[in-house]
Amino acid sequence: xxxxxxxxxxxxxxxxxxxxxxxxxxxxxxxxxxxxxxxxxxxxxxxxxxxxxxxxxxxxxxxxxxxxxxxxxxxxxxxxxxxxxxxxxxxxxxxxxxxxxxxxxxxxxxxxxxxxxxxxxxxxxxxxxxxxxxxxxxxxxxxxxxxxxxxxxxxxxxxxxxxxxxxxxxxxxxxxxxxxxxxxxxxxxxxxxxxxxxxxxxxxxxxxxxxxxxxxxxxxxxxxxxxxxxxxxxxxxxxxxxxxxxxxxxxxxxxxxxxxxxxxxxxxxxxxxxxxxxxxxxxxxxxxxxxxxxxxxxxxxxxxxxxxxxxxxxxxxxxxxxxxxxxxxxxxxxxxxxxxxxxxxxxxxxxxxxxxxxxxxxxxxxxxxxxx
Amino acid sequence: xxxxxxxxxxxxxxxxxxxxxxxxxxxxxxxxxxxxxxxxxxxxxxxxxxxxxxxxxxxxxxxxxxxxxxxxxxxxxxxxxxxxxxxxxxxxxxxxxxxxxxxxxxxxxxxxxxxxxxxxxxxxxxxxxxxxxxxxxxxxxxxxxxxxxxxxxxxxxxxxxxxxxxxxxxxxxxxx
Numbered sequence: 001x002x003x004x005x006x007x008x009x010x011x012x013x014x015x016x017x018x019x020x021x022x023x024x025x026x027x028x029x030x031x032x033x034x035x036x037x038x039x040x041x042x043x044x045x046x047x048x049x050x051x052x053x054x055x056x057x058x059x060x061x062x063x064x065x066x067x068x069x070x071x072x073x074x075x076x077x078x079x080x081x082x083x084x085x086x087x088x089x090x091x092x093x094x095x096x097x098x099x100x101x102x103x104x105x106x107x108x109x110x111x112x113x114x115x116x117x118x119x120x121x122x123x124x125x126x127x128x129x130x131x132x133x134x135x136x137x138x139x140x141x142x143x144x145x146x147x148x149x150x151x152x153x154x155x156x157x158x159x160x161x162x163x164x165x166x167x168x169x170x171x172x173x174x175x176x177x178x179x180x181x182x183x184x185x186x187x188x189x190x191x192x193x194x195x196x197x198x199x200x201x202x203x204x205x206x207x208x209x210x211x212x213x214x215x216x217x218x219x220x221x222x223x224x225x226x227x228x229x230x231x232x233x234x235x236x237x238x239x240x241x242x243x244x245x246x247x248x249x250x251x252x253x254x255x256x257x258x259x260x261x262x263x264x265x266x267x268x269x270x271x272x273x274x275x276x277x278x279x280x281x282x283x284x285x286x287x288x289x290x291x292x293x294x295x296x297x298x299x300x301x302x303x304x305x306x307x308x309x310x311x312x313x314x315x316x317x318x319x320x321x322x323x324x325x326x327x328x329x330x331x332x333x334x335x336x337x338x339x340x341x342x343x344x345x346x347x348x349x350x351x352x353x354x355x356x357x358x359x360x361x362x363x364x365x366x367x368x369x370x371x372x
Numbered sequence: 373x374x375x376x377x378x379x380x381x382x383x384x385x386x387x388x389x390x391x392x393x394x395x396x397x398x399x400x401x402x403x404x405x406x407x408x409x410x411x412x413x414x415x416x417x418x419x420x421x422x423x424x425x426x427x428x429x430x431x432x433x434x435x436x437x438x439x440x441x442x443x444x445x446x447x448x449x450x451x452x453x454x455x456x457x458x459x460x461x462x463x464x465x466x467x468x469x470x471x472x473x474x475x476x477x478x479x480x481x482x483x484x485x486x487x488x489x490x491x492x493x494x495x496x497x498x499x500x501x502x503x504x505x506x507x508x509x510x511x512x513x514x515x516x517x518x519x520x521x522x523x524x525x526x527x528x529x530x531x532x533x534x535x536x537x538x539x540x541x542x543x544x545x546x547x548x
Binding site for chain 2: 022025026030032033036040058082084085086087096097100155156157158159163173176177178179183197201202229230231235237249252254256257260264267270271274275278281282326331332333340354
């Protein structure tokens with residue numbers, strides 16, 4: 001003779017399988033679709049938000065003048081670079097436009113760039129004194145070229161100049177206006193192309209905008225700027241403004257995607273609640289037969305609650321895991337930014353909580369009716 | 373719950389799942405691969421036009437006006453797709469830092485920055501940006517600059533890719 005719990009489960013075995021399949025499918029679809037906006041928004045803004053830079057400005061400085069600039073800014077942290085608009089290639093695939101930054105100095109301060117360590121999606125922590133022909137790339141570049149850590153990438157540095165660099169790290173960031181972003185050292189560029197002009201034209205620093213303006217309007221910096229055809233007053237930009245602009249542009253560009261993301265999350269909760277209610281309503285008349293035959297109502301409903309809750313937990317967790325494939329395979333996005341992994345599982349948890357709460361409430365009501 | 377209500381509930385669940393799958397199947401690939409497909413895929417196209425007020429100007433005298441126009445189209449089976457368009461225009465550094473006169477799209481910076489153009493192998497004054505759109509988009513960037521030193525270089529408009537493709541246009545301008 002089978003026990004009451006087993007008999008209770010057998011009554012809705014088919015419904016439980018259906019519940020599991022529907023919830024797993026719903027979780028994978030809604031999370032994959034609903035996370036498009038958070039993923040794109042995070043990629044668009046993460047570099048700006050995580051950067052330690054306070055002020056960004058144009059500068060005309062000789063190669064290896066980082067120490068002079070640091071001293072002129074009262075010892076504030078500084079990183080300088082030469083931006084390139086270019087393209088990268090790997091095994092017949094390409095990405096363009098690519099924003100390539102040649103970072104000057106023997107030990108560049110990566111935390112001031114758009115690729116601070118907290119945005120690292122793959123690769124080891126960087127050694128600032130690494131003088132090799134490394135290249136740090138954004139997740140979009142890795143996705144577009146189909147490359148990983150240790151793979152070679154060819155980068156256009158000039159007419160008939162396409163040297164190869166080795167991927168050292170992959171970062172979940174973007175630079176406004178470019179499909180891809182990458183960093184190399186100016187020393188590496190000079191080692192493969194000694195004639196390339198890598199004198200820095202951009203400065204990122206922890207100094208305030210006022211301090212940077214004060215430096216740029218004093219010689220020899222002012223003279224160098226005027227000789228390079230810059231117009232006074234020299235412009236500086238605060239990182240806070242870059243963050244605001246990047247966030248604003250991302251929301252405007254993705255407003256429809258944002259709406260679809262919200263609809264997807266609402267659909268997940270609605271399906272979880274609807275299916276939980278449906279299976280318990282199906283179960284109720286069948287449970288009554290067991291109760292009429294002498295089974296304990298509380299035992300029957302307790303079994304059902306535990307089984308449905310277990311099914312919801314398992315199905316949503318599995319579906320959620322399957323949903324991440326949309327990003328790990330590059331189908332819906334270049335990568336799942338490290339900062340969004342907890343959010344992914346929190347949303348899964350909200351779905352589970354909604355299902356558990358619905359099941360508990362409906363079961364309690366049904367149990368009350370059954371024991372009256 | 374009556375059988376008809378249950379059937380209706382199941383239908384709505386399956387309908388929602390089907391709609392989610394359809395939305396994921398159409399939107400996700402476009403979001404994941406915009407940067408690559410926009411210039412090359414036959415379903416996506418972009419054309420660039422460069423226009424200048426003069427082909428040559430006198431040093432420290434006439435202001436050269438340059439206009440970049442980029443037209444994007446992104447459709448799959450007749451349906452408008454959500455993609456991102458990239459655009460830029462650049463002046464040669466024989467001009468003083470150009471002034472941005474008009475732009476009808478988001479920009480990465482409101483002033484021209486000096487950036488190495490890898491294809492030309494030289495630094496240019498560049499302004500650029502990106503914007504998401506569905507289906508069709510026309511971006512116009514207008515700038516102007518005064519000649520600073522004698523020389524002949526290129527004014528460029530496009531997606532920032534190699535010159536000579538249909539997504540980029542260049543015009544030679546001279547400072548006398």
